Amino acid sequence: MSDLAASDPASPAxxxxxxxxxxxxxxxxxxxxxxxxxxxQMPVRYTSDLAEHHAVRTAAGLFDISHMAEIAVIGEAAxxxxxxxLAGRLSALAVGRAKYSLILDERGGIIDDLIVYRxxxxxxxxxxxxSNRDAVVTALTERTADxxxxxxxxxxxxxxxxxxxxxxxxxxxxxxxxxxxxLDDLTYYAWTTGTFTGPEGDDSVEVLVARTGYTGEDGFExxxxxxxxxxxxxxxxxxxxxxxxxxxxxxxxxxLRLEAGMxxxxxxxGTSIHPVQAGLGRVVVTAKESFVGKAAIxxxxxxxxxxxxxxxxxxxxxxxxxxxxxxxxxxxGEVTSGALSPTLGHPIAMAFVHPAHAEPGTTLxxxxxxxxxxxxxxxxxxxxxxx
Amino acid sequence: MSAVPADLQYTAEHExxxxxxxxxxxxxxxxxxxxxxxxxxxxxxxxGSSVTSGSIVGEVESTKSVGxxxxxxxxxVVEANDAVVDAPETINSDPYGDGWLVKxxxxxxxxxxxxxxxxxxxxx
Numbered sequence: 316m317s318d319l320a321a322s323d324p325a326s327p328a329x330x331x332x333x334x335x336x337x338x339x340x341x342x343x344x345x346x347x348x349x350x351x352x353x354x355x356q357m358p359v360r361y362t363s364d365l366a367e368h369h370a371v372r373t374a375a376g377l378f379d380i381s382h383m384a385e386i387a388v389i390g391e392a393a394x395x396x397x398x399x400x401l402a403g404r405l406s407a408l409a410v411g412r413a414k415y416s417l418i419l420d421e422r423g424g425i426i427d428d429l430i431v432y433r434x435x436x437x438x439x440x441x442x443x444x445x446s447n448r449d450a451v452v453t454a455l456t457e458r459t460a461d462x463x464x465x466x467x468x469x470x471x472x473x474x475x476x477x478x479x480x481x482x483x484x485x486x487x488x489x490x491x492x493x494x495x496x497x498l499d500d501l502t503y504y505a506w507t508t509g510t511f512t513g514p515e516g517d518d519s520v521e522v523l524v525a526r527t528g529y530t531g532e533d534g535f536e537x538x539x540x541x542x543x544x545x546x547x548x549x550x551x552x553x554x555x556x557x558x559x560x561x562x563x564x565x566x567x568x569x570x571l572r573l574e575a576g577m578x579x580x581x582x583x584x585g586t587s588i589h590p591v592q593a594g595l596g597r598v599v600v601t602a603k604e605s606f607v608g609k610a611a612i613x614x615x616x617x618x619x620x621x622x623x624x625x626x627x628x629x630x631x632x633x634x635x636x637x638x639x640x641x642x643x644x645x646x647x648g649e650v651t652s653g654a655l656s657p658t659l660g661h662p663i664a665m666a667f668v669h670p671a672h673a674e675p676g677t678t679l680x681x682x683x684x685x686x687x688x689x690x691x692x693x694x695x696x697x698x699x700x701x702x
Numbered sequence: 703m704s705a706v707p708a709d710l711q712y713t714a715e716h717e718x719x720x721x722x723x724x725x726x727x728x729x730x731x732x733x734x735x736x737x738x739x740x741x742x743x744x745x746x747x748x749x750g751s752s753v754t755s756g757s758i759v760g761e762v763e764s765t766k767s768v769g770x771x772x773x774x775x776x777x778x779v780v781e782a783n784d785a786v787v788d789a790p791e792t793i794n795s796d797p798y799g800d801g802w803l804v805k806x807x808x809x810x811x812x813x814x815x816x817x818x819x820x821x822x823x824x825x826x
Contacts, residue, residue, distance in 0.1 A: 348736070363794075364765045365740040566739055566766050631743040635768065654765055655742045684761075684768075 336381040337474045337541035341548050345562055352565060353446035355382040360564040367567035368657040371530050374559025375480035377551055378568060384448035385473040385538065386441045386455065390464030393439050397431065399606050400458040402590065402599040408433040413504045413527055417590055417598050418443075418454055423611030424586035425593070427451050428578065430527055432506055440523070440538075442475075444580045458607060474544030478551060478560070479534030479571075481700075486555035487524075487535060493550060495524045502526060511539065513546040522547070529568065531575025532700050570654050573663065576625060576696030582636055582651040583623055583665055589616040592667065593623045594695065621648055621667035625697055626679065626690040631655055633662040634681040634688065640666050641680040641687065647672045650681065656697060663697045664690070704732040704826065707798055711812075712820035715772045718798060719814055726812075728774055729802040730762060730793060733824045738764040741790040746771075746782040746804055753779060753806060760803070762793065771803065775812035781805040 333356045336342070342349070347358035358379065360367060370376050388397060394406030403416040410433050418426045427447040432440040443451040448470060455466045478486050487493060495501075495509030506525035513520075520543045528534035539547060552560065569579070578584050583593050589612065590599050599612055626640070633655045640648035648668030656663045664681065672679060677692040710718045716734035720727040735741065743763040753759050753773035760771035782804050786792050793801040815823065 359766070360739055363740050365742075368765075570765055632745075633743070633763070655763075657765065 338379045358564040364566040367563035370561040371480045375482040376563035378477040381474045382445035384443040384470045387467040388439045396462040404600045419608030479530040483534040490554040530571040574698035625693045625695040626664045628662040628690040639682040711814035713774045741793040777806040777808040
């Protein structure tokens with residue numbers, strides 16, 4: 316055996332001093348295995364990747380994603396500023412709603428993908444990937460010139476807990492210390508304010524409760540002060556256990572998002588990739604008069620630019636990031652993410668391929684360490700939850 | 703803490719070897735299985751094939767990563783565990799028992815690590 320570390324070419328090298336989540340002691344107590352993710356020591360699994368994956372598809376999973384970056388944008392012109400700084404039209408976002416967006420560079424490349432929450436008329440919360448925290452804060456700060464807005468990186472003060480799965484709502488409702496009155500009416504990509512009262516009955520703390528996620532299931536993401544995170548984590552686990560709630564690590568999170576066809580920065584997204592190549596053309600509002608990257612987006616990435624596709628194969632051997640995609644003897648693309656789908660039972664992959672080979676139904680080959688595995692182009696996502 | 707049975711020998715590539723007469727049973731250690739996560743695919747060398755110590759003879763793949771299987775000694779494969787190919791999760795549940803991978807008739811007695819040496823290698 317070798318290569319035991321699940322080395323990920325897209326992840327930066329481990330930081331000299333690892334960072335720990337405010338929930339780190341909870342994970343240690345639960346017997347988690349840890350992995351480095353963008354300099355953070357995060358749980359990769361507690362028991363079994365597959366059991367955790369299936370828990371989210373059939374009941375519910377509890378994720379610590381406190382490594383993600385929360386960046387507030389504050390000021391009367393915050394909406395107009397974000398219209399210029401990001402790809403979407405955030406000024407049109409209603410208070411209480413969230414929107415998936417992108418931050419682009421001048422060449423139209425993707426600096427990061429984001430979820431943006433409108434907190435008040437004059438305040439937005441921008442949530443970025445852990446690996447891109449510095450890049451996003453730097454880009455936003457550079458773009459504030461003349462807009463009169465403030466950028467406040469609140470990552471270190473903010474914990475983020477995700478409850479995902481068909482039983483997610485029942486888990487929140489079964490947690491007596493947690494109250495969110497509008498949960499019934501909370502639609503996908505909306506948020507509300509809940510309250511959590513700790514076990515000591517001390518002052519309750521506000522929780523931003525968002526109906527968002529990264530698993531392809533119904534679910535919630537809970538933002539709160541780091542000081543109360545461990546108590547909320549424990550309360551959710553205790554109340555959720557009878558409903559099948561399991562703590563889940565980053566391994567399950569990765570296979571869940573892959574089945575749901577959701578991109579991961581460093582794999583499907585990067586500064587050398589235009590949104591349209593990753594199937595995210597709709598996220599960019601080109602009708603806006605001005606935004607960073609507009610000229611490059613309008614020029615487009617070129618007719619031969621590779622586009623993101625889904626690929627499915629038979630058997631059990633999965634292609635991994637970096638493996639060539641072949642048509643006959645010609646290399647026509649490269650896998651960006653791949654796994655044996657725990658839900659579907661066959662290998663799935665996302666890959667960038669030449670547009671001539673991107674039509675669903677096209678038959679290609681995956682070069683899996685020298686073996687040719689036949690694969691078929693399919694529309695994304697691979698998995699859609701029952702509604 | 704992962705189990706490191708005292709009656710087995712080990713390699714730096716996280717394989718275990720049980721030598722009985724001139725036949726060595728080979729598997730991967732619990733430490734390796736735990737590090738891989740849920741094993742979902744196993745590729746083993748064919749019965750009758752010759753293997754050379756240090757050469758890659760198979761693969762053990764989990765949902766997250768791929769591990770290569772190195773031959774821990776020189777010899778000829780006399781049996782491959784087909785049951786583990788059909789049920790790769792056996793490697794996680796019983797790495798030193800039903801999760802064995804191949805049996806090799808050894809051509810010369812190999813030099814391997816003791817359980818204590820392997821424990822030191824994995825820092826336990």
